[in-house]
Amino acid sequence: MKRRMSVLISVLFMFSLLLTACGGGDASGGNQGKKVINVALWDENVRDTLDKSIKIFNEKHPDVQVKVTYTPWADYWTKLKTSLAGNSGPDVYWMNGPNFHSYASSGLIKDLSPLIEQSGLDTSVYNEALVDMYTYQGKLHGLPYFQDSIALFYNKELFDKAGVSYPDNTWTWETVEENAAKLTDKSSGIYGFIAPIDSQIGYYNFIAQAGGYVISDDKKSSGFDSPETLSAFKWEQGLMEKGYSPSAQQQLETKPRQLFGSGKAAMLPGISVNSPELFELLGDKLAVAELPAGKKKASIVHGLSWAINGKTKVEQESWDLIQILSGKEGQELLAESGFSMPAYKGTESGWLDSIPSLDLQVFVDSLEFAVPYPVSQKTAEWQDAEVKEIQAAFLGKKTFEEALKNAGEQMNAILATETK
Incomplete structure (x- = not known):
């Protein structure tokens, strides 16, 4: 009996050790x-x-x-x-x-x-x-x-060939258009500027520069259906219609970074994180300056x-x-x-110091007039409506007046369902 008890205790002891070894701390x-x-x-x-x-x-x-x-x-x-x-x-x-x-x-x-x-x-x-x-x-x-943050990448070689001075912090939308005309070479398929159909590197910045907003500070209303927002899109549309920027269809077929990186555009608004990729494509021909101002300076952060x-x-x-x-x-x-x-x-x-030839300080300085990327509880929902309407306008399927009115109404309806 004692021997059986001893064996049982030994088995239980070994079992407890096994549990300890297998169990989490x-x-x-x-x-x-x-x-x-x-x-x-x-x-x-x-x-x-x-x-x-x-x-x-x-x-x-x-x-x-x-x-x-x-x-x-x-x-x-x-x-x-x-x-x-x-x-x-x-x-x-x-x-x-x-x-x-x-x-x-x-x-x-x-x-x-x-x-x-x-x-x-x-x-x-x-x-x-x-x-x-x-x-x-x-x-x-x-x-x-x-x-x-967002700044303006440019190709120094194309500027030099056209005899155009490099962008600086005094540039405005008017300066961009004036110099984009000089930099555009239709016979060589070179554009002076890429007016992005993308939100983060493109129209979110231009809306803020025009004095508008995408979403109100209290997250309750859209800013798409406003004169300021319309003026931002009209400016981009004008650059495309004059041939200074690739069209929306061209940008859908060939990504703007690819166009710019292959030397087919002189200027491109871009994100700071794009710097290594663009430097790899253009080397010392690449430079960067602050985004040109509209009514004011703004850079989406x-x-x-x-x-x-x-x-x-x-x-x-x-x-x-x-x-x-x-x-x-x-x-x-x-x-x-x-x-x-x-x-x-x-x-x-x-x-x-990661790219010595590129003045990355520009992106840091742009934080002084930073505008937060627009978000709310249901960002994905209203951005889906936004993209569909705005892309349709860029492609000429409807006017920007109609598209922005629709985008604003749909966004407001979605915002009204959010829990505050």
């Missing part, structure tokens, strides 16, 4: 007693920078394991929302402007204000437009990581933030991690990689 998916932070993003070009930042984090938190998953953009948002809704999503993840309000209003993103107050974090180190973009109901829900899962079980550890990623150390590493312009003021030097 904690409820958040720990490994061998370590807490685990699961991180999700879509761009592997930032892998090296992220690894270096995580190494800094682990020096302070050796008991925490950071697992990173890279999901291609095409699948990222579907996978993210499904996993978060099923309570199995990542603890920390990339968030962009168009999707932010939808996630924040659904409680999928943690309100960072208590953590900010507790840690004494100074959010003024980030561009105000970017902080506004990731603020929901007056509280910051995402810590800015990197940002991009967008950028990504780090968000924390609203239901994470490793809140403090996740907060400590994104403070490093978006803090001075992490931002300097990001800048040195040349990946993109860091969101933390004063850490840009590494990024500015």
Whole structure:
């Protein structure tokens, strides 16, 4: 009997050891007693920078394991929302402007204000437009990581051949049109300027420069059906009709960056993150200047933030991690990689030096007149209506007056259904 009892105790002891070896260290998916932070993003070009930042984090938190998953953009948002809704999503993840309000209003993103107050974090180190973009109901829900602004890329060789002075910060819409005429060479298929049919590099900027807006500050009304907005599109349309810019159909067939990069256009508004690609295509022929002004200067600013899962079980550890990623150390590493312009003021030097022949300071200076990329809770819905109407007008299927009226009405109807 004693021998049987001894054997039973031995079996139970071994079984308990097996359970301990197989079980997680904690409820958040720990490994061998370590807490685990699961991180999700879509761009592997930032892998090296992220690894270096995580190494800094682990020096302070050796008991925490950071697992990173890279999901291609095409699948990222579907996978993210499904996993978060099923309570199995990542603890920390990339968030962009168009999707932010939808996630924040659904409680999928943690309100960072208590953590900010507790840690004494100074959010003024980030561009105000970017902080506004990731603020929901007056509280910051995402810590800015990197940002991009819009400026005017130009081909110095084409300017030199045409005997035209390079663009500077005094240029206006009128200057663009005047010089685009001189730079256009129809016999060689060269355009003086590309008036983009795209929103971020094109008409969102021009609407703001004309004194208009896409969405009101209170997120309740559209600005599409306004004289200011119409004037922005009329200006673009005029450049196309005079042959100074490729038409909408041409831009749909051949991407503007491809046209510009192949030397078929002298000027192209573009995002700061496009700089490496365009430099690879044009080399030292590439230069950049501030966007020419309409009634005023304006440059659309967008950028990504780090968000924390609203239901994470490793809140403090996740907060400590994104403070490093978006803090001075992490931002300097990001800048040195040349990946993109860091969101933390004063850490840009590494990024500015990434293409020595290109004056990337222009993009930093453009933040002084930055306008936040327009977003609301249902951005994707009203942008779908916007694109359909505006593209139809660019293609000549309807007037801009009709298209903007329709876009405004549809957008207002969608905004009226949003929870404020």
